[in-house]
Amino acid sequence: MDETWQADLERWLAPFVVALRHKTRARMCPAYVAGLIGPGDRKSVQPMAARSSTVSYDQLHHFVASGVWDAAPLEAALLAEADRQVGGNDAWLIVDDTALPKKGGHSVGVAPQYASALGKNANCQTLVSLTLASGEVPVMVGLRLFLPESWTSNPARLDRAGVPDDHRAYRTKPEIALAEIDRVRTAGVRFGCVLADAGYGLSAPFRQALTARGLAWAVGIPFKQKVYPADVAMIFPVAGHGRPRKRHIPDAKSITAQAMLETARWRTVSWRRGTKGRLSARFAAVRVRVADGPPQRIRDMGAQHLPGEEVWVIGEHRSTGERKYYLSNLPANTPLKQLAGAIKARWVCEQAHQQLKEELGLDHFEGRSWIGLHRHALMTMIAYAFLQSRRLTQAAGGKKNPRPPATAKPSSRPAGNPKRARTTSAKFLHALQNGLLR
Known part of the structure; x- marks a missing residue:
């Protein structure tokens, strides 16, 4: 990997490393994120470790699957970075879900269920997702596993997968989404309107809960x-x-x-x-x-x-x-064009899902545990936020955009053309992976 790029990643990850508060984990987090972004078709632990000269398989596996550490500080750092990049009163918070096809029945949450990406029922895991977006620039901020009743009604399966006690009761996807929205709002992330497809919109309690929270x-x-x-x-x-x-x-x-x-x-x-x-x-x-x-x-x-x-x-x-x-x-005086624009803004979350899978290996995790899956998903979101930061900088003409101190809340997002940032994303990643950017 290009050393200049790797140094940039190390600097960008500084607030995340500080949040971990542990010397070894401070090495593993950058190594894992770099493995997700770097070259190679497979982004599971073993091939990433094989491509790395600094960490071993056992170290990476322990970090993501069994190490005792709290993900909440890393999640908070991700929310702060997402708000810095695209947060604001004109931003969208998009609720959706994405399926991770799986074989067998031992991985946590896997069951025959509808997979939107496939357009049919399939054996898969389903993650409820939250995406913060401005214009055409999305940053994924939340991925939480949906547990079907075939799992929540089977304590032995929950035990084997290490599902925490506070996640064992059955929750619908809209209920999971509302909990995630509350987490994002508590962190102070700025957005103007919540968007969701009919899978969530058909739920009257979901719509009523959004209104009760004063949300558009x-x-x-x-x-x-x-x-x-x-x-x-x-x-x-x-x-x-x-x-x-x-x-x-x-x-x-x-x-x-x-x-x-x-x-x-x-x-x-x-x-x-x-x-x-x-x-x-x-x-x-x-x-x-x-x-x-x-x-x-x-x-x-x-x-x-x-x-x-x-x-x-x-x-x-x-x-x-x-x-x-x-x-x-939205208010009664909202023009039809604005209503249509809000409705059609939801598509960018599908772009984010696709890039997280195809470019960063969201669906490549081979472990079976609750904690491993969610840590892997968190690492992919952090990697994606880094790429979006680089894309926004490139769209601004290559000017450096220093990250504000972790204790300070920025008042505006980086300058740049969001459309250009989106359209150059695939080319940028390939160049990044091949060490073409300096």
């Missing part, structure tokens, strides 16, 4: 999500016969998001320029009350959800014929 959000939903007109009123019907009515009911029926938008005005909106020109689709948006309030029997319709929060319901008609639907609690 835009999430995907199924086309059949029920909504009410924004002007729906609660009335007290007069009983024609039988017992007097005791509860108010809405004066309009709820209908699907798809039906609500059928008569809306659709417009072609472009949200950014892609490699083949401007990206555009037809959008429509209507203010509604989402049907996620308490369930109540309404006349002869049985139990129905009452009107909840007033939000936007948004539809997207793609050129392929595909139709997508979304909800957002």
